[in-house]
Amino acid sequence: MDKGMNLINAMNALTLAVAALTDKVTTEYLKSFETIYDPEKDEPQEKPKKETKKEQPKQDEKAVSFVELRSRLAEISRNGHTSEIKELIAKHGAEKLSDVAEADYAALLAEAEAL
Incomplete structure (x- = not known):
């Protein structure tokens, strides 16, 4: 036993x-x-070299993918802005990032990068 x-x-x-x-x-x-997985590294290297500072506002107007949004918000959050990111997500009427409407991705990203 x-x-x-x-x-x-x-x-x-x-x-x-x-x-x-x-x-x-x-x-x-x-x-x-x-x-x-860093989507910015996966893009061709020629693209950033050809862009000028005047073209960056046009880039904000482009549709932002969920992967781009998530990776950028994760980076901002790691830099000590976790609570602010959560507040921005709530401001856009969502409890979590996946609940944010696709139409709000660009606005959310712009607000987060202003932090």
């Missing part, structure tokens, strides 16, 4: 260790995703 209990305890400890490892790996993967 003691050997059986020892085996059960060992398997329980192993299960807990695997669960903790899985949680750590998943968390680290999610945290590093923004670093791994």
Whole structure:
């Protein structure tokens, strides 16, 4: 009976260790995703060189994708503006970023970059 209990305890400890490892790996993967995938780096290098400062307001008028918005807001949030980002999202009538209407992406990004 003691050997059986020892085996059960060992398997329980192993299960807990695997669960903790899985949680750590998943968390680290999610945290590093923004670093791994940077949409600005994936764009051709020629584009930024050709643009002038006068063309940047036109870029704000362009449609902003969800990925661009999320990555830029994450960067601003990491710089210590998390609460302000949450307030901006709430100002646009949403509880979380995925609830923001696509039409509001450009306005939200402009307001966030002003922080």
